[in-house]
Amino acid sequence: MTSEAIDIRPPARSLSLPLRRTIRPLLRDPVNMLAGTAQRARGKVVRLNLGPFRPYLVSHPDHVQQVLRGDWENHPREGAFWKPVERLAGRSILTEGPDWESSRRILQPLFTSRYVASLTQDMAETIDEELTAWEAHARAGRWIDVCEELGRLVSRTVIRVLFGDKISVADAERLAPAYGIAATSFTSRLLMPFAPEWVPMPGDRAFKRAAEVIDDVVLPLVRQARRDPGDGNDIISALARARRDEDDPSAERRIRDDLVSIYGSSSETTAVALTWLWPLLHDHPEVAARLYDEVETVVGHGPVDPSCLPRLTYMKSVFQEMLRLYPPGWMIPRMARRAGLLGDVPIEPGATLLISPYVTHRLEEFWERPNEFDPERFAVDQRERRHRYAYFPFGGGPHLCLGQHLFYVEAPLIVAGILARFRPRVRAPRPLTPFPGASMRPKETVEVRLDPVAGGAGA
Secondary structure (H helix, E strand, C coil), rough: CHHHEECCCCCCCCCCCCCCCHHHHHHHHHHHHHHHHHHHCCCCCCEEECCCCCCCCCCHHHHHHHHHHHHHHHCCCHHHHHHHHHHHHCCCCCCHHHHHHHHHHHHHHHHCHHHHHCCCHHHHHHHHHHHHHHHHHHHHHCCHHHHHHHHHHHHHHHHHHCCCCCCCHHHHHHHHHHHHHHCCCCCHHHHHCCCCCCCCCCCCCHHHHHHHHHHHHHHHHHHHHHCCCCCCCCCHHHHHCCCCCCCCHHHHHHHHHHHHHHHHHHHHHHHHHHHHHHHHHHHHHHHHHHHHHHHHHHCCCCCCCHHHHHHHHHHHHHHHHHHHHHCCCEEEEEEEECCEEEECCCEEECEEEEEEEHHHHCCCCCHHHHHHHCCHHCCCCCCCCCHHHCCCCCCCHHCCCHHHHHHHHHHHHHHHHHHHHHEEECCCCCCCEEEEECCCCCCCCEEEEEECCCCCCCC
């Protein structure tokens, strides 16, 4: 798309993209189409003409802050983009109103840094067990689909945190692929949110089957936990204890909805985010070498002790820069309840606002060399002062993602565990295309071969 696609149409004070310049790029590469549009508009509000659907693209940090924080009550998580999410997660921490308030009140204490720290030993042990199984791939010199393998590893780790010992191995094996299918099968509805629910769309049947599998696994666990919540520190027990005085039939559903929401935000997003890491390290060998040295110095070649995590400072910078370029929660749509102004742009009631960390993180006005991977941006001694909402990979305002503390424990345990054992080689096409599912994964397959580290557990 060229810069001529943007034209100013009085009396509107937003930029407007006509349908003929919008629909084809949006269908071909929607994520980068939106990023390119915002870059050419230099962060101004842009009206996208998609025929019957005309959302506003909001990218300037001032406007993002207004929608997500300053005037958040006027911009709820409602509208066409949220219908597929509700079909999967129900009325939960991902929605609005009394259901969100109730879930937030119960879940927030379970996702503080202190509570998450109490789970790290269980997580570390599970990750070590799973990485031991990866040694068979290394011995065989096998190329693996790293997104698929990471999905399996992260799922088992999160399941241990969520369900403790209450879930069977067979059910755990069913949950991860079902959620993966559900999270990727409603892309057509994200790209065409104006389509009525009664109109069949590609992926609808796969979504329905996957949601049924999720319920088959989760609902019996919820019912058992409600009968006997126990005193464990797993999330399902904590939720059951918190809602033990709620006798209405909907309490069971609320626990189910919150568990499904937490599972997705803790497993799908982490696995997808870490899938982008390996091509980035492959393309930036100087970053990879420094990261390998840090892991060897801090962790060595054995299992990762959670006490090592605070000393993996360069790894945290790598993660922060990775999340700048490839935030898994790539789209944060909102709906305007009342008329108002966004900057100097009038917004009508019922309008959809598209906010994307992927887009804002690439604005040249706020990031030098925005498309380059450079972890030094986040080094403690070199951090630049920047707008609070120039960087928001976990969202912002009252709906800030509860899972960010879990990510910064889970992700370094996984990556340090991998690098203590292996040196991954990467095979993937370039450039990788972001796929706009519930989380933003590469459209192309990223394959990795694991070379054992000399003297490591995988050698």
